[in-house]
Amino acid sequence: MSVLYGVLFFLASIIFIGGLVYKIRQYWRTPAPLKIPTTPAPVTQTGVVWRLFREVVFFESLFRSTKWTWIFGWLFHFGLFLVLVRHLRYFIDPIPVWLVWLQPFGKYAAFAMLFGLAGLLARRIFVDRVRYISAPSDYLMLLLLLAIGSSGLLMTFVFHTYIVGVKAFFRGLMYFDWQALPADPVLLAHLGMVMFLMIIFPFSKLLHAPGIFFSPTRNQVDNPREKRHLAPWAEKLEAVDGQ
Amino acid sequence: MAKIDFEIPKLEDYPVVPAVKEGTMKHSQPYKAIDKFQEPLGYPGKLVDNWKERALDKMGELLGKYRSLQVYLDSCVKCGACTDKCHYFLGTSDPKNMPVGRQDLLRKVYRRHFTFAGKYFPKLVGAEDLTKDVLDDWYSYYHQCSQCRRCSVFCPYGIDTAEISMAAREILDSVGEGQKYCNEIIAKVYKIGNNLGLPGPALVDTLEGLEEDVEEETNIQVKYPVDQKGADILLITPSADFFAEPHVDGLIGYGKVFHQAGLSWTLSSYASEAANFGMFIGSYENMRQVSLRIRKAALDLGVKRIIFGECGHAWRVAYSFLNTLAGPFDFLDKRYPVPQHICELTHGLIESGVLRFDKSANDDMVLTYHDSCNVARASRMGRKPGGQFTIPRDIIRASCNNFYDMPYETIHDSTFCCGGGGGLLTDDLMEVRIKGAMPRAQALKQVVDDYGVTHMAAICAICKSQFTKVLPYFGFTMDQIVSVHQLVSNAIVMDIKEV
Ligand code: HEM
Ligand code: HEM
Ligand code: SF4
Ligand code: SF4
Numbered sequence: 001m002s003v004l005y006g007v008l009f010f011l012a013s014i015i016f017i018g019g020l021v022y023k024i025r026q027y028w029r030t031p032a033p034l035k036i037p038t039t040p041a042p043v044t045q046t047g048v049v050w051r052l053f054r055e056v057v058f059f060e061s062l063f064r065s066t067k068w069t070w071i072f073g074w075l076f077h078f079g080l081f082l083v084l085v086r087h088l089r090y091f092i093d094p095i096p097v098w099l100v101w102l103q104p105f106g107k108y109a110a111f112a113m114l115f116g117l118a119g120l121l122a123r124r125i126f127v128d129r130v131r132y133i134s135a136p137s138d139y140l141m142l143l144l145l146l147a148i149g150s151s152g153l154l155m156t157f158v159f160h161t162y163i164v165g166v167k168a169f170f171r172g173l174m175y176f177d178w179q180a181l182p183a184d185p186v187l188l189a190h191l192g193m194v195m196f197l198m199i200i201f202p203f204s205k206l207l208h209a210p211g212i213f214f215s216p217t218r219n220q221v222d223n224p225r226e227k228r229h230l231a232p233w234a235e236k237l238e239a240v241d242g243q
Numbered sequence: 244m245a246k247i248d249f250e251i252p253k254l255e256d257y258p259v260v261p262a263v264k265e266g267t268m269k270h271s272q273p274y275k276a277i278d279k280f281q282e283p284l285g286y287p288g289k290l291v292d293n294w295k296e297r298a299l300d301k302m303g304e305l306l307g308k309y310r311s312l313q314v315y316l317d318s319c320v321k322c323g324a325c326t327d328k329c330h331y332f333l334g335t336s337d338p339k340n341m342p343v344g345r346q347d348l349l350r351k352v353y354r355r356h357f358t359f360a361g362k363y364f365p366k367l368v369g370a371e372d373l374t375k376d377v378l379d380d381w382y383s384y385y386h387q388c389s390q391c392r393r394c395s396v397f398c399p400y401g402i403d404t405a406e407i408s409m410a411a412r413e414i415l416d417s418v419g420e421g422q423k424y425c426n427e428i429i430a431k432v433y434k435i436g437n438n439l440g441l442p443g444p445a446l447v448d449t450l451e452g453l454e455e456d457v458e459e460e461t462n463i464q465v466k467y468p469v470d471q472k473g474a475d476i477l478l479i480t481p482s483a484d485f486f487a488e489p490h491v492d493g494l495i496g497y498g499k500v501f502h503q504a505g506l507s508w509t510l511s512s513y514a515s516e517a518a519n520f521g522m523f524i525g526s527y528e529n530m531r532q533v534s535l536r537i538r539k540a541a542l543d544l545g546v547k548r549i550i551f552g553e554c555g556h557a558w559r560v561a562y563s564f565l566n567t568l569a570g571p572f573d574f575l576d577k578r579y580p581v582p583q584h585i586c587e588l589t590h591g592l593i594e595s596g597v598l599r600f601d602k603s604a605n606d607d608m609v610l611t612y613h614d615s616c617n618v619a620r621a622s623r624m625g626r627k628p629g630g631q632f633t634i635p636r637d638i639i640r641a642s643c644n645n646f647y648d649m650p651y652e653t654i655h656d657s658t659f660c661c662g663g664g665g666g667l668l669t670d671d672l673m674e675v676r677i678k679g680a681m682p683r684a685q686a687l688k689q690v691v692d693d694y695g696v697t698h699m700a701a702i703c704a705i706c707k708s709q710f711t712k713v714l715p716y717f718g719f720t721m722d723q724i725v726s727v728h729q730l731v732s733n734a735i736v737m738d739i740k741e742v
Contacts, residue, residue: 023317030310033527035563036403038395038620040628040656055399065324065397073322073399123323128263130323132338133347135369137360138321203360204368208400211318216311217392217401222623225580229567233308234527 002181012195019202027214033231041222072119079113082106090167114149151190161187249674251716252681254688260327264336273386273671276421283430287419294418301417311406316353318400325394330659334678339384342394342404385411387675389665391616409525424669425520436515437482443512449485465502474509480552481517481704489726493553496728504592514540517557523666531568538569547576550583555615555703562622584624590634593641600642600734608698609645611690614658615703642734647694653686663709677713684717700727
């Protein structure tokens with residue numbers, strides 16, 4: 001079992017990282033031929049960084065848009081963020097002080113995350129407009145995250161697992177030094193689903209996470225009158241007719 | 244008012260998000276362009292036989308050319324935030340008029356043909372083959388989007404359905420399914436120089452008539468010059484300004500401002516059009532060709548500055564794209580931004596005390612102001628972000644005593660489209676135009692009831708034409724829509740001086 005999980009984790013990591021690098025490269029290389037920031041937009045690069053910061057950390061546009069989705073969505077993501085930070089303890093050694101300090105927050109953030117996910121699922125089921133735009137994968141994604149979160153919570157509060165063993169296994173994977181994984185069903189389920197999430201990440205709507213940084217309506221500086229913004233393929237048009 | 248065979252939406256006291264009703268607008272399709280309008284733009288004259296391959300090839304090409312398209316087709320999480328933001332959904336209840344519903348028409352094909360998940364698990368991720376039925380849906384629903392970008396304001400990733408609509412129309416054009424209204428007009432610009440097909444001599448005549456009218460009214464000789472070499476300023480204005488009401492009253496206003504400020508200016512008969520429908524059809528090449536006419540006119544006439552008249556999408560193309568498409572404009576006077584908006588000019592002249600107003604001239608009106616989408620969400624005026632909201636309002640306040648804004652959720656960057664933008668201002672789309680105007684009409688009704696507003700000012704030729712036509716269906720009259728420079732024209736104090 002340990003070997004199977006070890007191999008699968010390698011594969012999942014390769015797909016996850018390779019897939020993301022591929023998509024990010026694709027976004028990076030595709031030109032944005034015209035200035036299309038949604039105005040009013042910042043007129044400086046610093047302003048753009050601040051705009052993106054507000055979008056990523058506070059979901060500013062979503063806040064303007066619908067308060068319910070914002071509350072659920074933000075609780076979910078913020079919870080997820082704290083949970084993931086807390087998970088660093090399985091991978092780094094020694095554990096830095098700030099991470100120790102954060103442990104209890106990470107633990108309870110899991111509830112915020114699950115609450116948020118449940119709210120999002122309810123909205124998807126009960127609001128007719130959102131139901132109309134949902135494909136099966138949209139429900140499954142929420143269910144998958146709910147299942148990962150619940151299995152994690154079970155381990156934290158009910159069926160404790162042998163954390164030291166988990167850590168040894170993962171640090172072993174990172175340093176090519178095989179260690180056994182505790183054969184605990186909840187843990188195996190948790191990890192199995194996490195691998196699945198990693199594999200689908202670069203092929204699904206989870207690309208919204210890198211996507212937001214490449215969205216021209218959000219990441220462009222509003223300065224078209226001052227600077228030309230020629231894409232390479234548009235430059236070729238000029239060469240053709242000599243203007 | 245033309246006869247209609249559909250229900251006009253009722254104006255409720257409060258905004259209501261309708262329940263989803265599938266398929267209500269599937270039938271709405273504009274006339275298709277025939278070969279003589281398609282070919283000058285470089286598109287096939289009718290639906291080609293291998294349209295499916297061609298459409299997919301084109302989609303692949305566009306995905307490689309436009310980062311917006313690639314990122315937006317991947318990133319939507321179906322959060323639903325945009326679903327109640329489109330005026331066409333609010334007015335028609337058709338879920339394919341929800342921004343994400345509209346995007347999904349293209350996205351499902353993208354997924355099916357360009358992504359791993361859609362190739363192997365189409366049902367799971369809602370991917371679909373490109374069939375004739377899907378193509379028909381594209382033609383219907385991508386011509387029910389005014390590219391107003393309201394959805395992009397509210398989407399957490401800024402997904403801009405306008406970008407998707409433009410790409411879809413470009414694909415449709417490339418397989419021979421162009422829209423008559425837009426493509427006929429672009430062909431006219433190439434041939435004659437403006438959307439209306441108004442030739443040079445007719446333009447001169449019209450403007451002479453205008454000069455006589457203004458002189459009769461004010462006893463002052465205000466000039467409306469055309470093709471005057473050596474003038475300082477080239478004015479590029481939508482051709483509707485030459486004769487449509489209330490547009491022409493705005494043009495009269497620009498002339499008075501130039502006159503009073505002692506600025507030398509001219510129109511061009513070669514580039515007698517600010518509008519650039521190349522944007523509506525998503526065609527960089529056509530947008531560029533139309534823009535280059537302005538560059539040529541500026542060079543030929545030897546002007547120092549370019550100023551644009553009141554037009555929404557034209558200002559987007561001018562402000563956001565002109566420098567990129569037809570620049571660099573290093574032959575113009577570097578002290579002024581290229582191009583400038585007529586409101587920027589007037590506002591500057593008001594601030595520096597050059598213009599004076601007798602506000603009581605507009606006392607017969609109580610005004611509100613309609614932010615045009617392309618000005619509000621796709622461009623700027625002045626130095627500071629948001630100048631596009633304050634500058635026109637400052638001008639109105641300087642020339643009128645009575646001004647009230649419509650509810651906050653319907654102005655500034657949350658403004659509702661007039662319903663006729665994006666190449667939809669044609670009689671064959673009357674149903675979607677009327678229904679799409681509902682949210683704006685409702686907001687207007689609110690200030691009419693609360694503050695006794697009598698008139699709505701705007702700075703967009705399309706908005707003005709659309710409102711004169713559709714507001715009567717909601718119980719208003721067509722003359723309740725006015726140009727901002729019409730207010731300026733009414734109130735400006737003109738000194739008698741030698742020019
Ligand atoms: C840069 C980081 C990220 C940002 C800014 C971000 C932002 C957002 C926003 C604004 C939404 C829409 C509102 C909502 O439904 O919650 C959303 C939805 C979603 N996000 Fe993220 N996200 C990020 C990373 C992630 C990651 C790492 C995951 C998954 C492991 C994730 C999973 C989801 C899911 C599943 C939804 C859809 C929720 C639904 O079905 O309604 N996000 N995200
Ligand atoms: C390689 C990756 C991962 C490993 C090794 C791992 C392992 C664990 C372990 C051992 C626990 C139990 C903690 C305890 O008993 O205190 C746990 C809890 C949890 N896990 Fe994971 N997990 C991983 C990835 C994830 C991911 C990607 C998510 C979310 C999408 C997640 C969500 C949770 C949650 C919500 C809890 C409960 C709260 C907490 O203890 O932080 N895990 N995980
Ligand atoms: S751009 Fe405007 S018209 Fe088009 S989908 Fe978005 S809100 Fe609707
Ligand atoms: S708001 Fe944006 S992410 Fe949400 S459903 Fe609409 S387009 Fe998709």
